[in-house]
Amino acid sequence: MKTTQKSGLLDPYVPTPTKPWNKRLVTHLLNRTMFGAKVSQVNSVASLTPTEAVDLLFQPQTLPDPPGSWVTEAPDFNSPYNTQRMAQLRTWWVRLMYEQPISIREKLSLFWHNHFVSEGQTVVIPQYMYIQNTIFRQMAYGNFRELAKQVTRDPAMLIYLDGRYNVVGNPNENYARELLELFTMGIGNYTETDIREAARALTGWILSGLNSVFVPSRHDNANKTFLGQTGNFNDEDIINIVFNQPVTAKFICRKIYKNFIHESADMTYAAQVIDDMANILRNNNYELAPLLKTLFKSKLFYSDDILSSVIKSPLDLMIGAIKLLNIEFDPSFINTRLNFVISQASSAGQYILEPPNVQGWVGYRQWLSTLSMPTRTAFLESIVTGFQKNGQPTGFSVDALQFALSFPAPNDAYQLTKDMTQHLVRLELTPKQIGVLLEVLLDGTLIQNWNINDPLAASRIKKYLKSLVYLAEFQLG
Amino acid sequence: MRRRDFIKTLAVSSAGAALTLNSIPLKALGFNSVLSKILNPFIETDKVFVVIQLLGGNDGLNTVIPYQDSLYYTRRPVLGIPQNNVLPLPNTTMGLHPALTDIKNLYQDNKIAIVQNVGYATPNFSHFRATDIWHTASNSNQYFTTGWLGRYLKEEYPNFPNQMPPDPMAIQIGISASLSLMSQVGDMSLTFQDPNQFYQLVLGSSYSGYEKVKTLAGPELDFSRRVAADSLQYATRVKAASDNGQNLANYPPNNTLADQLKIVARLIDGGLQTRLYVVTMSGFDTHTQQLTPHNTLLGRVNGAINAFMTDLVLNNITGRVVGMTLSEFGRRVAENGSSGTDHGTAAPMFLFGDLVNGGIYGNNPDLVNLVSGNLVHQYDYRQVYASVLQQLFTASNQELLNVLYQQFNTLPLIEPQQAAPPEKKHTYSLGQNYPNPFNPSTEITFTILKDSFVSIKIYDTAGKEIQTILNERKPAGTHRAIFDATGRNLASGVYFYKLTADSFSDVKKMMLVK
Numbered sequence: 007m008k009t010t011q012k013s014g015l016l017d018p019y020v021p022t023p024t025k026p027w028n029k030r031l032v033t034h035l036l037n038r039t040m041f042g043a044k045v046s047q048v049n050s051v052a053s054l055t056p057t058e059a060v061d062l063l064f065q066p067q068t069l070p071d072p073p074g075s076w077v078t079e080a081p082d083f084n085s086p087y088n089t090q091r092m093a094q095l096r097t098w099w100v101r102l103m104y105e106q107p108i109s110i111r112e113k114l115s116l117f118w119h120n121h122f123v124s125e126g127q128t129v130v131i132p133q134y135m136y137i138q139n140t141i142f143r144q145m146a147y148g149n150f151r152e153l154a155k156q157v158t159r160d161p162a163m164l165i166y167l168d169g170r171y172n173v174v175g176n177p178n179e180n181y182a183r184e185l186l187e188l189f190t191m192g193i194g195n196y197t198e199t200d201i202r203e204a205a206r207a208l209t210g211w212i213l214s215g216l217n218s219v220f221v222p223s224r225h226d227n228a229n230k231t232f233l234g235q236t237g238n239f240n241d242e243d244i245i246n247i248v249f250n251q252p253v254t255a256k257f258i259c260r261k262i263y264k265n266f267i268h269e270s271a272d273m274t275y276a277a278q279v280i281d282d283m284a285n286i287l288r289n290n291n292y293e294l295a296p297l298l299k300t301l302f303k304s305k306l307f308y309s310d311d312i313l314s315s316v317i318k319s320p321l322d323l324m325i326g327a328i329k330l331l332n333i334e335f336d337p338s339f340i341n342t343r344l345n346f347v348i349s350q351a352s353s354a355g356q357y358i359l360e361p362p363n364v365q366g367w368v369g370y371r372q373w374l375s376t377l378s379m380p381t382r383t384a385f386l387e388s389i390v391t392g393f394q395k396n397g398q399p400t401g402f403s404v405d406a407l408q409f410a411l412s413f414p415a416p417n418d419a420y421q422l423t424k425d426m427t428q429h430l431v432r433l434e435l436t437p438k439q440i441g442v443l444l445e446v447l448l449d450g451t452l453i454q455n456w457n458i459n460d461p462l463a464a465s466r467i468k469k470y471l472k473s474l475v476y477l478a479e480f481q482l483g
Numbered sequence: 484m485r486r487r488d489f490i491k492t493l494a495v496s497s498a499g500a501a502l503t504l505n506s507i508p509l510k511a512l513g514f515n516s517v518l519s520k521i522l523n524p525f526i527e528t529d530k531v532f533v534v535i536q537l538l539g540g541n542d543g544l545n546t547v548i549p550y551q552d553s554l555y556y557t558r559r560p561v562l563g564i565p566q567n568n569v570l571p572l573p574n575t576t577m578g579l580h581p582a583l584t585d586i587k588n589l590y591q592d593n594k595i596a597i598v599q600n601v602g603y604a605t606p607n608f609s610h611f612r613a614t615d616i617w618h619t620a621s622n623s624n625q626y627f628t629t630g631w632l633g634r635y636l637k638e639e640y641p642n643f644p645n646q647m648p649p650d651p652m653a654i655q656i657g658i659s660a661s662l663s664l665m666s667q668v669g670d671m672s673l674t675f676q677d678p679n680q681f682y683q684l685v686l687g688s689s690y691s692g693y694e695k696v697k698t699l700a701g702p703e704l705d706f707s708r709r710v711a712a713d714s715l716q717y718a719t720r721v722k723a724a725s726d727n728g729q730n731l732a733n734y735p736p737n738n739t740l741a742d743q744l745k746i747v748a749r750l751i752d753g754g755l756q757t758r759l760y761v762v763t764m765s766g767f768d769t770h771t772q773q774l775t776p777h778n779t780l781l782g783r784v785n786g787a788i789n790a791f792m793t794d795l796v797l798n799n800i801t802g803r804v805v806g807m808t809l810s811e812f813g814r815r816v817a818e819n820g821s822s823g824t825d826h827g828t829a830a831p832m833f834l835f836g837d838l839v840n841g842g843i844y845g846n847n848p849d850l851v852n853l854v855s856g857n858l859v860h861q862y863d864y865r866q867v868y869a870s871v872l873q874q875l876f877t878a879s880n881q882e883l884l885n886v887l888y889q890q891f892n893t894l895p896l897i898e899p900q901q902a903a904p905p906e907k908k909h910t911y912s913l914g915q916n917y918p919n920p921f922n923p924s925t926e927i928t929f930t931i932l933k934d935s936f937v938s939i940k941i942y943d944t945a946g947k948e949i950q951t952i953l954n955e956r957k958p959a960g961t962h963r964a965i966f967d968a969t970g971r972n973l974a975s976g977v978y979f980y981k982l983t984a985d986s987f988s989d990v991k992k993m994m995l996v997k
Contacts, residue, residue, distance in 0.1 A: 178820065198855065270699065311699045313698065314698075314700040315698065374710045376710055377675040379714055380714050384684050433700055478711065482707070
């Protein structure tokens with residue numbers, strides 16, 4: 007990277023003896039860019055350099071098979087299958103998160119779902135939600151401007167923010183407002199008149215089968231004055247004008263920063279980093295990959311301040327825990343298991359395909375309330391013990407022996423405690439905390455008598471895991 | 484009486500003793516349901532305020548309808564509610580949406596106040612920014628990170644979170660806490676959806692590992708621990724109140740607002756000493772084809788409030804509770820091309836309850852003098868907030884200023900409440916024991932208004948009953964009772980004595996020094 011940066015914090019991280027590229031940093035990278043990682047995935051990435059590791063996350067992937075043949079069926083708002091298919095789509099997506107190879111794609115698909123928000127219950131048609139989801143996956147780290155253009159004509163979005171009702175003479179401002187406020191520029195950078203004028207330029211798009219079509223007679227062909235420019239603008243013109251505003255690059259970079267680095271984007275160094283990020287994005291014509299790669303290779307990303315500084319989203323926490331604990335689902339029950347995860351994440355405030363409103367999940371500390379916190383820990387406990395708080399079996403739980411045996415020294419109780427703990431939490435625990443966890447693991451036996459082949463070893467490891475997931479440290483990623 | 488006053492009273496009345504109440508960790512007391520029940524009489528006279536937030540911007544003009552104004556029908560050819568469907572409000576030229584039948588009855592019973600044209604200067608049209616303005620009680624151009632209810636609670640419980648009240652100060656029914664309940668020290672509310680499920684979730688959980696971390700992770704860790712600790716502390720109290728309370732009204736099914744208000748009524752009835760409840764209902768962002776959905780939404784609001792009010796009456800707690808609706812904005816006066824309405828400005832607010840001074844406050848909406856097609860506000864929303872805090876919670880002018888940062892003229896929306904009901908203050912009283920500290924015996928005086936059955940019981944700080952020193956009928960007047968610790972093997976320290984006579988109850992602290 008050339009040092010056109012103000013901050014210098016986006017310079018690449020180079021491993022040093024005091025800051026080695028180790029499993030701790032690898033797990034940090036994989037947790038922030040994926041939904042957790044199995045021990046074997048951590049081991050394989052640890053053998054790469056940081057640059058190779060990040061490049062691997064951006065390796066092109068083929069598109070997954072669709073959730074069903076119904077995705078090409080003509081939409082029917084009264085179809086009795088809509089609800090069930092929306093649920094299939096949800097399970098299908100969470101399965102992609104769970105089964106994904108080393109790739110940032112699903113994490114970014116969720117990021118865009120939470121940026122260009124549509125709610126399934128308003129869109130109703132699962133085909134449309136699938137099409138939108140596919141756009142997010144295809145363009146996960148593509149061109150942000152092109153993504154905004156596609157979303158503007160996306161059938162689900164035309165339903166969700168009423169674009170299909172936006173017609174010459176009777177503009178509907180709903181999409182125009184959120185396009186500017188939430189999707190591209192941010193509040194305060196345009197006027198109410200800009201919204202009304204943009205709405206006029208966006209007129210003319212309606213739904214036809216699975217596609218959106220432009221109907222010239224519904225479009226307002228008069229001049230519009232938008233952000234100081236006048237012309238007979240259409241939707242592409244509006245997007246182009248928006249993307250010529252420097253504030254647009256900053257707006258999305260701020261959101262990327264908050265999502266992938268840390269919430270406090272107003273700190274001095276954060277503000278400088280966001281400026282630098284915006285410059286990279288604009289210099290690359292809004293291509294996202296160069297920006298994101300720079301970010302995940304940077305000194306900043308691996309700095310002590312940033313490690314473990316975000317509160318995990320429910321899906322991050324729950325799918326992440328399943329993967330971190332090496333839990334493998336029986337293939338014949340996998341959808342049932344994932345539906346349990348979906349319902350628990352929903353109880354904790356993240357019902358995928360149904361964000362709470364057009365702003366999406368606000369995240370950060372709003373993930374934690376006096377309700378969601380116990381919901382989260384109860385889930386974690388249930389996948390360790392195999393039982394929910396109400397006594398119902400979860401149907402699966404961690405294979406404690408297999409998990410312990412995936413570490414190099416399963417017969418050394420102290421080393422095993424350290425290794426398992428480091429795999430599961432990013433913060434360096436104090437010797438005192440490690441000592442407490444070791445005591446839980448030993449469960450009264452002498453440390454020299456610890457033996458992974460002891461018949462009680464599995465239940466002791468589960469006790470250790472149950473204590474560990476109740477650490478506040480586990481809530482952070 | 485405010486809890487803070489109560490704390491002060493105790494601190495003063497034990498002056499001279501080695502210990503003050505402030506040195507007893509109230510947090511620890513809070514875990515003890517017996518003791519908090521003993522302390523409850525002090526705050527049973529407290530009032531409860533329920534905020535119903537209608538998310539998305541409720542269409543005020545189709546809720547409280549200027550049906551005698553022909554401009555209303557000119558601007559809303561499709562959406563205008565036909566005159567003969569409107570429910571006219573007596574002695575006014577306004578009417579209610581036809582779905583609000585029960586609200587109209589409550590209005591006629593003087594239990595509904597409608598404040599017209601509520602908004603603020605330079606209104607914002609973004610859902611999120613406008614919601615933040617309402618929650619934080621800011622001017623349009625001010626950005627606050629704390630909410631008006633959170634700041635009010637901080638005034639009332641200045642030692643929070645170092646001293647935790649026995650019951651949650653505020654409850655948000657939902658998954659995440661509202662900005663309105665944030666204070667300088669963080670979230671002042673307990674958040675949950677169902678008391679039993681909440682209890683079950685928290686049951687048996689434990690948290691450990693309290694080490695300070697110096698990186699950016701540190702504050703997040705502290706935050707996570709505090710949330711976890713709050714859940715642990717209050718789950719039992721909420722479950723107990725839910726088990727203790729009852730719903731006597733029939734709440735309508737398939738109505739999320741009714742579900743939430745049902746929980747609120749049950750917790751109030753069950754004795755939870757929580758002052759503020761916040762519930763939400765979404766779906767009011769009616770940009771397209773709004774007639775049917777808006778009718779459904781208002782029908783639910785109507786059914787939910789009516790069931791709640793009925794429940795309060797049947798449970799005999801109706802004199803303690805006031806509710807209020809708010810929404811981030813009203814909607815554009817003229818309908819749009821999709822038989823809906825776009826974001827607007829001023830709109831009516833509803834207050835309900837026995838304590839409310841019913842009627843309409845303010846003028847009919849002025850449909851002539853619009854700004855960019857929108858209504859001009861007549862009342863600032865913070866006037867309503869100030870009125871509630873002043874009249875329901877007896878907040879002083881200084882407290883109002885601390886909470887709202889500006890002075891606002893209040894409206895007489897609620898019958899003014901008094902910090903402590905005078906008849907109780909002057910006719911029943913429990914005196915400080917003498918001598919105090921004592922060893923081994925001390926004398927307790929009390930006054931009762933009329934012939935009553937009286938009991939005086941002694942408790943230790945764990946809430947365990949030590950002795951009943953009086954349990955009999957007494958004539959009106961001032962009486963004495965003696966507590967003698969001789970031969971009881973009691974440790975030195977703080978003890979409480981509680982007087983119960985009729986509906987009056989009071990607790991004071993005394994100190995045994997051996």
